[in-house]
Each structure stands twice: as C-alpha cells, then as structure tokens.
Amino acid sequence: MAPTVLITGASQGTGKATALLWARKGYNVVLAARNGDRLGTVAREIRDIGVSALAIPTDVGDAEQVKALINKALAFYDRIDVLVNNAGICLTGTMAQTSLEDWQQIMNTNFWSYVYTIREVLPHFLENQAGSIVNVGSFGGKMPLPNMTAYCASKYAVTGLTQTLKLELAPQGIHVCAVHPGVINSDFMERALFRGSDETESESRRQQMQAMLQQSWVSQPEDIAQTIWDAVQFKQSEKVVGSISLATEAYRLFPGLTQWLMEQALIANR
Numbered sequence: 001m002a003p004t005v006l007i008t009g010a011s012q013g014t015g016k017a018t019a020l021l022w023a024r025k026g027y028n029v030v031l032a033a034r035n036g037d038r039l040g041t042v043a044r045e046i047r048d049i050g051v052s053a054l055a056i057p058t059d060v061g062d063a064e065q066v067k068a069l070i071n072k073a074l075a076f077y078d079r080i081d082v083l084v085n086n087a088g089i090c091l092t093g094t095m096a097q098t099s100l101e102d103w104q105q106i107m108n109t110n111f112w113s114y115v116y117t118i119r120e121v122l123p124h125f126l127e128n129q130a131g132s133i134v135n136v137g138s139f140g141g142k143m144p145l146p147n148m149t150a151y152c153a154s155k156y157a158v159t160g161l162t163q164t165l166k167l168e169l170a171p172q173g174i175h176v177c178a179v180h181p182g183v184i185n186s187d188f189m190e191r192a193l194f195r196g197s198d199e200t201e202s203e204s205r206r207q208q209m210q211a212m213l214q215q216s217w218v219s220q221p222e223d224i225a226q227t228i229w230d231a232v233q234f235k236q237s238e239k240v241v242g243s244i245s246l247a248t249e250a251y252r253l254f255p256g257l258t259q260w261l262m263e264q265a266l267i268a269n270r
C-alpha cells in the first residue's frame with residue numbers, strides 16, 4: 001500500500017503544488033479545503049498522474065470538521081504518513097484597525113486549525129511510532145512585519161507550536177518541521193483582509209502587497225512544495241524558503257538593527 005499524505009489548503013497555491021508533487025512521488029493524497037469544486041479539480045489532476053486522491057471539503061477552523069476529515073482519511077487509506085498543515089489567510093492592519101472578529105478568524109485558520117489536525121492525527125502517529133508533521137508558517141513567524149500584528153501573532157504561534165512539538169515528539173519517532181515561506185506568487189490575495197484607518201489606507205495596503213508579487217525574489221508555490229518534500233525526506237526541523245532567509249537571519253542576529261532599518265523604510269514610504 002502506497003504511503004499517504006494529508007494536505008490542508010490543497011485547493012490552490014502551495015497546497016495544490018504540494019499535492020501534485022507528492023502524487024508524482026507516488027503518495028496517495030488526501031486534499032482538504034472548503035471549496036469542493038476546486039478540490040475536485042486537483043483530485044482529477046492527481047488521478048491523471050495515476051495516483052489515488054481523496055478530496056474532503058473541510059473548514060479546518062472547525063474542530064468537528066477536522067475530526068471527520070481525519071476519520072474519513074483513515075477509513076479510506078488506513079494510514080496517514082505525513083500531515084502538511086498549510087491552510088492560511090492573510091490580514092493586514094494595526095491592532096487598532098483590526099476587530100476581535102478579524103483576530104478570531106485569522107487565529108482559527110492559521111493556528112487553531114493546525115492544533116486540530118495534529119490532535120486528531122497524533123494517536124495514529126503514536127501508535128505507529130512514526131509520521132511527519134509539516135507546519136507551513138511564514139517569515140512573519142520569524143520576524144515582526146509592520147502593520148501585520150494579527151498575522152505575525154498567528155505565525156509566531158505556529159513557530160512556537162512547531163519547535164516545542166518537535167522536542168516532545170522526537171523521542172517517539174515522529175518528525176515535526178516548520179517551513180516558512182517568504183512572499184509567494186499565489187492567489188493568497190483572494191482571501192486576504194486589508195484593514196486601515198479608512199478605505200484609502202486599506203486600498204493602499206492591498207496595492208502594496210499586489211506590487212510585491214511582481215518582484216523577482218518572490219517564490220513560486222512549487223518552490224515551497226519542493227522545500228516541504230525535502231524537509232520530510234531529510235528530517236529537517238525548520239526551513240525558511242528563498243532569499244527572505246537573509247532578512248530572518250539578520251533579524252535573529254541583529255534584532256535591534258534590523259527593526260530600526262524597517263522603521264526607517266516605513267518612514268521613508270509615508
């Protein structure tokens with residue numbers, strides 16, 4: 001029986017690229033996201049490769065739906081070897097500009113969904129004393145980004161969860177890893193929420209982010225998919241993808257200086 005990978009946020013972008021890559025490597029693929037039509041299209045592409053795929057429409061921010069997702073996946077394939085937590089949304093705005101509902105939505109999707117999937121899959125991994133968990137974070141979980149308080153909080157939470165879980169589960173033969181992308185050329189903007197003090201500021205943040213996608217240093221979803229694959233094959237514990245690793249490394253070594261430079265850039269852009 002072929003091994004099985006379960007990927008959240010698999011209907012497009014990084015999740016879809018990851019699903020196709022793992023399928024080409026011979027894995028059965030369980031696909032989760034809310035949009036059933038898009039998931040179905042990805043499942044068909046995988047079956048065209050000659051591999052089995054199971055699409056399960058799921059809102060991963062809902063613990064009960066995640067429980068059903070893992071149960072259905074195990075009932076169908078009888079095994080899950082790798083869990084890739086990838087579903088995520090973006091929220092731009094300061095603390096004062098974002099509502100409690102905004103915070104709840106972003107923490108639910110970017111953080112709690114990871115907790116839900118891990119809790120459901122863990123008994124299966126512990127029984128086998130094997131398995132890999134990859135949590136897709138962000139460079140915003142390695143360094144603070146201006147006007148992205150809630151997003152960074154959700155991604156720093158993923159970093160903390162991953163690093164601690166790695167210590168906890170290594171003795172049980174379970175591999176845990178974080179993959180932190182920089183900016184990805186995906187349709188992330190489709191679901192992104194832009195908050196500002198008024199419409200003009202929200203719109204200007206949207207345009208800034210759109211402009212960033214045109215830069216040459218932006219990663220492609222396939223780059224992140226390949227990093228996820230390598231991270232599992234080589235049992236890596238953390239990977240920052242692409243040239244943004246220079247910035248996260250600068251922040252790790254010289255946090256005060258890096259933050260000062262970011263403040264100067266913000267002042268210059270006002």
Ligand SMILES: NC(=O)c1ccc[n+]([C@@H]2O[C@H](COP(=O)([O-])OP(=O)(O)OC[C@H]3O[C@@H](n4cnc5c(N)ncnc54)[C@H](OP(=O)(O)O)[C@@H]3O)[C@@H](O)[C@H]2O)c1
Binds near residue numbers: 032189
């Ligand atoms: N794009 C970037 O610049 C960037 C930078 C750093 C880190 N990241 C991280 O990389 C990961 C992938 O990003 P991406 O750019 O590939 O995003 P994307 O193209 O927007 O895809 C996001 C995926 O998550 C799914 N999703 C969102 N909310 C969900 C929910 N409540 N339940 C189930 N699925 C949900 C979406 O499908 P449905 O809407 O159908 O549910 C979609 O399949 C995310 O964790 C993101 O935070 C992205």
